[in-house]
Amino acid sequence: MSAAAPGSTRDTTRDDVPPVEVDGVSVAFGAIKALNDVSFTVAPGSIHAVIGPNGAGKSTLFNVLSGVYRATSGEVRFGDAVLSSMRPFQIAGVGVARAFQNIALSGAQTVAENLMLGRHHLTKAGFLSSGLRLPRATREGRVHGERIREIAEFLDLGDKLHTPVGVLSYGDQKRVEVARALCIEPRLLLLDEPVAGMNAQETERMAGAIREIRAALGISVILVEHDMGMVMSLADRVTVLDFGRRIADGTPAQVQSDPEVIRAYLGSGTETDPAEAAAAHTTDATGSPA
């Protein structure tokens, strides 16, 4: 697959995907400014990464984007929708889906059952008619069942639809989490550390899935991630936070050579130097350029 021009839209971008505008967002927890006047724009149909050392404010930003935290000041807009003043269910209603960092699936239920839960707000028949298996519910169930199968196959989970999630490998479970987010048919997908805890092979598989999601669905993806090599090979654009402030925003090549970014990462002593990580990631497991 050819790489998109950084920050650009792709031919496949849906025409109903507006930019995400993060505009002067601050979040204070008492005296701690977890986010301090952060602004950036996510171009429609782009993969946009938010990175930064521990405590930089990434999770706080993610929680503002998904309606879990309220911004103390500033605004997040997605077209006409002001995400920063909406509740999580309203945000889902405008087509923004979130996959959680810590897997939030029901382990005893099958992949198909978990995905059906993700589609529940799209079903019109309601609990009562579904329970009574009335014709409308049966017809609706068939349509949703077909779409769930498509989404599962898309994420390489087609043969696991009837497997309880709890017995799947960690990498498979993380892809079920992403599949469930896709089940709301989003225009914007929020991924919270999608490869945290994954081995190299699982990481490569997830990166491939994210590229395919963008290419096939034409939606925007915002990911918060620690794995620098993955970000540098995947993202069109990267916003770097440090101590709640935006210290850089640009293409992967621009941010990885930015002196302030290098200083922030080296100073933290907890993360990989972005330039080193990118260099280490110039070849992937197959030996081809990442």
Ligand SMILES: Nc1ncnc2c1ncn2[C@@H]1O[C@H](COP(=O)(O)OP(=O)(O)OP(=O)(O)O)[C@@H](O)[C@H]1O
């Ligand atoms: N609910 C909270 N109450 C008080 N302080 C908080 C809360 N959430 C985050 N913070 C503080 O805000 C700052 C930013 O934290 P945040 O978790 O957003 O950073 P992060 O970049 O996601 O870090 P990590 O990579 O370690 O997950 C930190 O100083 C953190 O201690």
